[in-house]
Amino acid sequence: MAQTQLVILFTSAALIIIGLYSAIFIDNIIKKIIGISFIEEGANLFIVAIGYKPGGVVPILMPGMDTSWFAANAAYPLPFGLVLTSIVIGASTLAVMLALVMVLYRRYGTLSTKVMLADTSKQEEYNE
Amino acid sequence: MNELIPLMVIVPLMAGLLISAFSKFNKATKIFAFVVAICLPIIPLASNYGLHFFGGYEPIVDNVTSVMFHPAITYSFTFLQQIFIAMIGILTFLVVFIYLTKYKEISGPYLFLLFLGTAAVTAMLLTDDIFHMFVFFEILALAQVGIVAASSIDYSYEMALKYMILGSIGSPIMLLGIGFLLAMTGSVNVTDIAVAVHNGLVDITSPVFLLSLGLIFFGWLYASGLPPFHTIKSGIYSKAEPHGAALLQSFTVISMISIVLIMFRIYSTLPIFEVLIVFFSILAMILGVSLALTQTDFRRMIGFLAVGELGFIGLGIGLGTQYAITAGLFQALNEIIITALLFIGFGAIVNATNEVDTRKLGGLLAYHPKVSIMLLIGGLAMAGVPPLSGFQSKLMLVQASLSCGYPEISILAIMVSIATFVVFVKTYYSMFLKPKPTELKVENMEVPRAMIFAMGVLLIIIVVLGIFPDVVTAGISNFVGGIL
Numbered sequence: 351m352a353q354t355q356l357v358i359l360f361t362s363a364a365l366i367i368i369g370l371y372s373a374i375f376i377d378n379i380i381k382k383i384i385g386i387s388f389i390e391e392g393a394n395l396f397i398v399a400i401g402y403k404p405g406g407v408v409p410i411l412m413p414g415m416d417t418s419w420f421a422a423n424a425a426y427p428l429p430f431g432l433v434l435t436s437i438v439i440g441a442s443t444l445a446v447m448l449a450l451v452m453v454l455y456r457r458y459g460t461l462s463t464k465v466m467l468a469d470t471s472k473q474e475e476y477n478e
Numbered sequence: 479m480n481e482l483i484p485l486m487v488i489v490p491l492m493a494g495l496l497i498s499a500f501s502k503f504n505k506a507t508k509i510f511a512f513v514v515a516i517c518l519p520i521i522p523l524a525s526n527y528g529l530h531f532f533g534g535y536e537p538i539v540d541n542v543t544s545v546m547f548h549p550a551i552t553y554s555f556t557f558l559q560q561i562f563i564a565m566i567g568i569l570t571f572l573v574v575f576i577y578l579t580k581y582k583e584i585s586g587p588y589l590f591l592l593f594l595g596t597a598a599v600t601a602m603l604l605t606d607d608i609f610h611m612f613v614f615f616e617i618l619a620l621a622q623v624g625i626v627a628a629s630s631i632d633y634s635y636e637m638a639l640k641y642m643i644l645g646s647i648g649s650p651i652m653l654l655g656i657g658f659l660l661a662m663t664g665s666v667n668v669t670d671i672a673v674a675v676h677n678g679l680v681d682i683t684s685p686v687f688l689l690s691l692g693l694i695f696f697g698w699l700y701a702s703g704l705p706p707f708h709t710i711k712s713g714i715y716s717k718a719e720p721h722g723a724a725l726l727q728s729f730t731v732i733s734m735i736s737i738v739l740i741m742f743r744i745y746s747t748l749p750i751f752e753v754l755i756v757f758f759s760i761l762a763m764i765l766g767v768s769l770a771l772t773q774t775d776f777r778r779m780i781g782f783l784a785v786g787e788l789g790f791i792g793l794g795i796g797l798g799t800q801y802a803i804t805a806g807l808f809q810a811l812n813e814i815i816i817t818a819l820l821f822i823g824f825g826a827i828v829n830a831t832n833e834v835d836t837r838k839l840g841g842l843l844a845y846h847p848k849v850s851i852m853l854l855i856g857g858l859a860m861a862g863v864p865p866l867s868g869f870q871s872k873l874m875l876v877q878a879s880l881s882c883g884y885p886e887i888s889i890l891a892i893m894v895s896i897a898t899f900v901v902f903v904k905t906y907y908s909m910f911l912k913p914k915p916t917e918l919k920v921e922n923m924e925v926p927r928a929m930i931f932a933m934g935v936l937l938i939i940i941v942v943l944g945i946f947p948d949v950v951t952a953g954i955s956n957f958v959g960g961i962l
Contacts, residue, residue, distance in 0.1 A: 366654070373647055386646040393650040397657045429660065432609050436653060439616045443646055446620060450627065450639040457635075467640050 358399040365392030379451050379461045383444065390440040394433045401429030482525035483555045484532070486563055487601045489517060490570070494593030501586020508578050511589050515574040518596065519567030522560045529554055529606075545677075548667040553604040556960075557953035558807065562732060563600050565811060568939075569728050569818055570596045572932040576721045576822070579928040588628045592725060595621035599729050602736040608656050609666040611740060615652070615701060618733060619645040622714065622726055629719045637717040641710055644700060648707075652697025658690035659744070672743045682747055691745050695754060698741065702734035703785055704762045704792065708769070712781025720825020721932075723777065724818035727784050734788060735810050738795050742803075743961055752798045759792030760890065767897040775834045776827075776905055780820050783860065783898060787813045790891065794875050797882050800962055804955045805874035811950060812859070812867045812943065819856040819936040823849055826925040826933075827909065831918065836905055841914025849925055850910045852933045857906060859940050861899035867943035874951075 365388045372385025402425065409427035411420055454466050493514040501507050531537075535550035574592060578584060598618035605611050619642070627638040660666055662684075663674045674680050680687060698704075703711025711730065715723040738755070745751040766786025773779040791813065794806020826849045833839055843850045859866035862873070872895055879887040943950065 366650075370647070373643070382643065386643065389647060389650045390653075393653045393657065396654060397660065400657060400661045426664070428664075428666070429657075432660075432666070435609075435613055439613060440650075442620060443616065443642065443649075446623060447639065447642050447646065450623075450635055450642065453635050454639065467636055 352404040355399050355402050362392045362395040377463050379463050383447055394436050397429045397433050401426045480528040482521055483530040483553050486521050487597050490593040490597040494590040498586040498590035515571040518570050519564045522563040527556050551610050552606040554606045556957050558957040559603050561950055573721045573725045576928045591621045591624040595729050599732040606668050607666055608668055625722045626714050626718045631717050634717040637713050641714050648697050648700035651693050655690045655693030658686050668740050698737045703730055704758045708785045715781035716777040720821050724821040727817045728814040731810050731814050752796050755792050755796030759789040763789030763894045767894050770901045774836050776824050776836050784817045797878055800958050802878035803958045805878050807954050808951050809871035812871045815936050815939050816860045822932050823853040826929045836908040839909045840912040843910040845920050852937055857902035862895040865944045867940045870947040
């Protein structure tokens with residue numbers, strides 16, 4: 351395994367662990383969402399690392415290139431295509447989460463998850 | 479007509495976008511939404527079985543090794559897909575019909591979310607590509623969150639955000655599992671991966687392969703609402719409009735079977751796989767029915783009962799024989815119909831009383847006899863009372879567990895069915911049979927006709943499948959024989 355690939359894999363693992371810690375243990379909802387983004391980006395980075403090829407070329411067949419040389423040297427394009435899609439989905443979920451946080455911040459005036467997302471059934475009983 | 483296969487996804491997706499964009503033309507949008515909703519169950523019934531290769535890229539066969547490689551996304555359409563997509567189409571039609579008749583001014587984005595969810599689960603059922611399935615799994619989560627947030631019920635935003643946060647942790651973890659599979663096999667096509675695994679090209683005892691199972695399994699637990707996600711799943715049902723909840727639970731069932739069938743094809747050689755599925759299914763059965771027993775909000779009660787029923791589906795698939803998987807898939811079909819009937823029926827009661835607490839309800843049999851009788855039959859079907867469809871699938875599951883050599887599981891399944899019956903009878907008594915509390919005001923004497931119509935259609939399907947289960951079980955059994 352190439353050293354670059356190893357560095358990328360470790361970075362990816364670090365991002366996921368930091369993200370999980372933040373998403374589970376930090377109370378501030380914005381920091382929690384940043385943690386969730388870390389997990390997503392860690393997973394994306396991992397998939398990018400799979401497609402990495404030491405000394406490889408961009409997997410676009412240009413006019414004049416020898417096809418057998420290209421097949422031997424081009425990086426595997428599938429992971430990059432997958433990551434591109436994954437980034438778009440991640441951005442969409444991030445946008446929806448932030449929109450919900452905006453509404454709830456206006457309602458509660460705080461970014462604390464303990465206040466904002468307390469057990470809804472208890473909230474109902476309390477209001478009654 | 480194999481050309482119709484991609485249309486099953488494209489039609490609801492495009493229709494949703496158009497409805498959302500042109501929702502200011504209220505009447506025209508209503509007619510358009512109604513027509514599209516009618517088309518949804520017709521397209522799968524009119525389509526031929528077969529494969530569809532996107533872009534026309536057919537599989538490439540290596541002349542030396544005879545190994546097949548799928549370069550493009552492939553949709554596979556068999557009897558199983560046909561029956562489930564047609565059923566989800568009928569349900570979407572009924573839900574859209576209820577929504578269109580309930581409100582004078584419709585919300586384009588809300589209709590878009592209903593159609594988007596339908597398109598997403600249809601794609602998840604059809605696809606033979608695990609990453610494609612993941613993409614629509616994410617889209618489905620967005621649609622589900624939108625449907626919950628769009629309801630006018632208190633704390634729906636809070637519940638939507640909670641679900642979104644959990645989903646945003648579960649989805650990348652599942653993606654990571656897919657990444658491990660890609661690293662080992664170089665493909666995201668399920669057939670290619672399964673061939674590589676079954677031909678010994680992948681070491682199934684390697685930690686990486688086991689880790690990929692663990693990660694994808696975690697995503698499946700989230701998608702299915704099995705423990706530890708059972709509370710949040712029943713929570714989102716209770717915070718959605720009743721007709722929306724009817725559709726949401728069907729989305730859950732479809733995503734559950736789509737993912738588990740893919741996992742089954744890849745990981746069935748691992749003994750731990752079936753043990754894991756049976757363990758979490760039994761946990762869901764016990765927790766679902768126990769928590770349902772303690773609920774006073776009847777929407778939440780049905781939510782927990784639905785989780786318990788998911789356990790039956792998982793149990794059938796986890797047992798792993800042709801008969802057991804057929805029983806599990808038949809149970810999935812029944813659950814979609816029965817739970818939808820219960821959500822719509824109890825939604826009619828909310829509509830009439832503006833009350834969801836069973837302690838504050840009573841005497842509604844005199845006010846709403848049609849709804850009460852249809853709900854009673856639906857509840858009996860869920861509990862597995864003959865000759866309704868729920869009985870047939872649960873009987874098959876009990877027989878399957880006995881024939882697999884697990885009599886204790888069959889006893890447990892019968893006990894959970896009895897407990898489901900008790901929960902339902904208790905709730906039914908509180909709402910319909912006990913004397914009406916003096917402070918309860920029955921505001922709307924008329925239940926919307928669309929709701930009665932929807933319940934009637936679902937009830938007919940329940941009775942027909944109960945009397946003639948072979949109509950679907952024979953086809954499902956053939957499908958299962960093909961993947962084993």
